[in-house]
Amino acid sequence: MRENTADRNSFRHALTIDPDVCVGCAHCMRVCPTEALRVRQGKAILQNNRCIDCGECFNVCPSGAIVIKQDEFDSIFAYQHRVALIPSIIIGQFPEDVTPDMICQALVSIGFTKIMLVEDSVEYLIPQVRNYVENADCEKPIISSYCPAIVRLIQVKFPSLVGNLMLLRPPLDLTTAYVKQELVREGAAEEQIGVFYITPCAAKIAAVKSPVGEDRSEVTGVFNMDYIYNRILREIRHKDVDPSIAVKYKPLSARSLRWSLTGGEANEVKGSCLAIDGIANVIQFLEKVENEEITGVDFLELRSCDQSCAGGALTAGNRFIAVEHLHKDSVALSSKKVVSDKILCDYKTANEGKTALRRVEPRSMLKLDEDMGMAMQKMERVNRMMCHLPGVDCGVCGAPSCSALAEDIVQGEATISQCVFLQRTMEQNKLSPDHAFKIMKQVWGDDRFKKNCHKPYKSK
Amino acid sequence: MDLEFNVQGGDFVRAGNASSQIKKVLKQLNADSAIIKRVVVALYEAEVNIAAHAYDGVIRANIDTERIRLLLDDNGPGIPDIERAMTPGYSTASSAVREMGFGAGMGLPNIRANADEFVITSEVGKGTHLEITVYLNQ
Numbered sequence: 001m002r003e004n005t006a007d008r009n010s011f012r013h014a015l016t017i018d019p020d021v022c023v024g025c026a027h028c029m030r031v032c033p034t035e036a037l038r039v040r041q042g043k044a045i046l047q048n049n050r051c052i053d054c055g056e057c058f059n060v061c062p063s064g065a066i067v068i069k070q071d072e073f074d075s076i077f078a079y080q081h082r083v084a085l086i087p088s089i090i091i092g093q094f095p096e097d098v099t100p101d102m103i104c105q106a107l108v109s110i111g112f113t114k115i116m117l118v119e120d121s122v123e124y125l126i127p128q129v130r131n132y133v134e135n136a137d138c139e140k141p142i143i144s145s146y147c148p149a150i151v152r153l154i155q156v157k158f159p160s161l162v163g164n165l166m167l168l169r170p171p172l173d174l175t176t177a178y179v180k181q182e183l184v185r186e187g188a189a190e191e192q193i194g195v196f197y198i199t200p201c202a203a204k205i206a207a208v209k210s211p212v213g214e215d216r217s218e219v220t221g222v223f224n225m226d227y228i229y230n231r232i233l234r235e236i237r238h239k240d241v242d243p244s245i246a247v248k249y250k251p252l253s254a255r256s257l258r259w260s261l262t263g264g265e266a267n268e269v270k271g272s273c274l275a276i277d278g279i280a281n282v283i284q285f286l287e288k289v290e291n292e293e294i295t296g297v298d299f300l301e302l303r304s305c306d307q308s309c310a311g312g313a314l315t316a317g318n319r320f321i322a323v324e325h326l327h328k329d330s331v332a333l334s335s336k337k338v339v340s341d342k343i344l345c346d347y348k349t350a351n352e353g354k355t356a357l358r359r360v361e362p363r364s365m366l367k368l369d370e371d372m373g374m375a376m377q378k379m380e381r382v383n384r385m386m387c388h389l390p391g392v393d394c395g396v397c398g399a400p401s402c403s404a405l406a407e408d409i410v411q412g413e414a415t416i417s418q419c420v421f422l423q424r425t426m427e428q429n430k431l432s433p434d435h436a437f438k439i440m441k442q443v444w445g446d447d448r449f450k451k452n453c454h455k456p457y458k459s460k
Numbered sequence: 461m462d463l464e465f466n467v468q469g470g471d472f473v474r475a476g477n478a479s480s481q482i483k484k485v486l487k488q489l490n491a492d493s494a495i496i497k498r499v500v501v502a503l504y505e506a507e508v509n510i511a512a513h514a515y516d517g518v519i520r521a522n523i524d525t526e527r528i529r530l531l532l533d534d535n536g537p538g539i540p541d542i543e544r545a546m547t548p549g550y551s552t553a554s555s556a557v558r559e560m561g562f563g564a565g566m567g568l569p570n571i572r573a574n575a576d577e578f579v580i581t582s583e584v585g586k587g588t589h590l591e592i593t594v595y596l597n598q
């Protein structure tokens with residue numbers, strides 16, 4: 001097997017911040033659901049152990065400093081067979097005159113040799129999900145592991161719920177195994193097959209590059225949907241696409257088309273099933289599940305993005321329009337399409353014995369120290385500090401909230417004089433205004449204090 | 461470490477506040493998640509009981525590296541027959557409370573099942589006192 005990416009092991013996150021582009025506006029810090037961002041020396045800094053790759057920061061960054069690392073496009077040409085796995089929502093991104101067939105033709109035109117919908121394996125997956133929810137002897141509610149940002153959220157923020165995660169491989173893995181098997185059957189040499197995923201989000205990249213619950217992903221490489229969107233549209237608009245390219249868009253079923261949308265999973269499972277999208281909604285709900293304030297739910301479909309994958313950070317179109325588009329397509333499809341037993345059987349052989357994920361380990365970010373005695377001392381210090389901090393969560397200290405600053409101080413990563421409110425108090429005693437100014441510059445950098453008429457503004 | 465919370469009778473919306481706060485503290489202390497869960501479930505049931513059956517109450521938590529001890533004192537009607545109240549399924553909850561999804565009669569049995577030590581005393585016409593202890597290192 002060819003090792004296509006140099007950084008497969010070192011790469012924990014798909015999101016990175018380019019310090020040369022970052023202007024230190026702190027917009028990202030304010031929206032991060034796990035408080036993983038700080039500002040230092042005028043730049044946003046990402047704390048790797050807290051980041052869940054949800055992409056909220058990417059969505060609000062006004063200067064394009066947050067980068068979602070993808071593979072080199074030309075790496076596809078190292079393979080004779082180049083499969084593009086496209087998520088169904090890509091179809092809803094394009095202007096109306098761009099048909100699904102044209103999208104597939106354009107993908108062939110830019111270099112792929114085979115196009116498949118990622119969600120095609122859903123027909124094979126559904127009976128397994130149903131069986132899992134009905135028979136698994138783990139705690140209810142069973143929580144879908146479909147959205148990688150949610151899996152990571154549970155690991156860092158809700159460690160007691162890792163046992164509720166559904167340990168079944170996602171459609172991406174199942175489809176990859178299937179398409180490889182089919183190509184080998186047609187005579188392809190295994191090492192000549194490259195399977196490339198077009199992702200709507202950073203979380204799916206993280207899931208391929210540093211998977212949770214499996215040793216490695218069978219996916220060869222990942223490309224960002226916004227990049228591929230531009231490539232496709234350019235190809236079509238410049239009429240480079242040869243209309244005789246014999247490739248057709250053939251979704252397998254209506255349910256597979258809807259799988260990545262809100263309700264896509266929950267509607268297929270029996271019992272009390274809920275679908276919740278949007279990371280803030282998910283966190284609020286999981287708090288209650290964890291306390292057993294909410295009970296009697298069998299299955300939870302949780303998605304980090306508003307409107308699920310249609311709202312992925314790397315999508316190009318409007319999420320509501322994309323959802324409507326897909327729903328229409330799936331209605332049109334549902335009346336006429338039956339999935340053949342042969343295909344289901346082939347999925348089964350391709351994935352026999354490897355549909356299960358390993359246990360997911362918690363990695364709590366909340367603990368103040370491994371040692372409980374130390375943690376308690378630190379917490380008492382945090383509590384004392386909170387008596388002095390103003391509680392307005394202004395973020396001027398470079399931390400997202402007063403309590404985050406207090407914890408940073410206790411961990412030796414910040415100083416109390418970074419708080420502008422306490423600086424005023426200290427100036428009454430011994431802190432010189434010069435020193436106070438120096439401290440602020442350490443957080444926000446020199447440039448923040450110069451006149452600048454070209455600040456990037458948040459667009460939303 | 462000591463923490464204190466007030467609970468209002470009839471306020472089901474905010475019942476759960478103390479358990480959420482305690483949960484956060486225990487996570488920060490790196491307590492085992494299975495143990496946290498037992499604490500939170502026991503405390504939530506006890507909070508809801510004050511909201512459902514009493515007029516008001518106060519919850520005091522004392523935490524050290526060995527254990528968490530929760531003391532709950534309410535002003536309320538008290539429990540005339542504690543043994544009966546502890547029976548799974550026994551409930552005097554009004555239909556209004558049941559309609560809100562509470563009152564299955566499993567609260568007290570659940571508290572006992574999740575606690576390492578559990579003491580309940582009550583004086584009719586005055587109130588109820590609960591002591592819930594959970595060891596953090598077992």
Ligand SMILES: Nc1ncnc2c1ncn2[C@@H]1O[C@H](COP(=O)(O)OP(=O)(O)O)[C@@H](O)[C@H]1O
Pocket residue numbers: 509510512513514534536537538539545546550551552553562563564565566567568569588
């Ligand atoms: N704090 C309390 N004050 C008065 N009565 C209580 C209190 N806690 C429990 N009880 C009594 O004990 C019964 C059983 O409690 P529990 O097992 O929690 O069931 P539930 O709350 O669902 O009725 C209650 O119905 C109520 O009569």
Ligand code: SF4
Pocket residue numbers: 054146147148149150200201202203204303304305308309310311312313
């Ligand atoms: S909802 Fe979909 S697009 Fe959004 S993070 Fe989860 S998997 Fe990615």
Ligand SMILES: [Mg+2]
Pocket residue numbers: 505508509512563565566567568
């Ligand atoms: Mg009760």
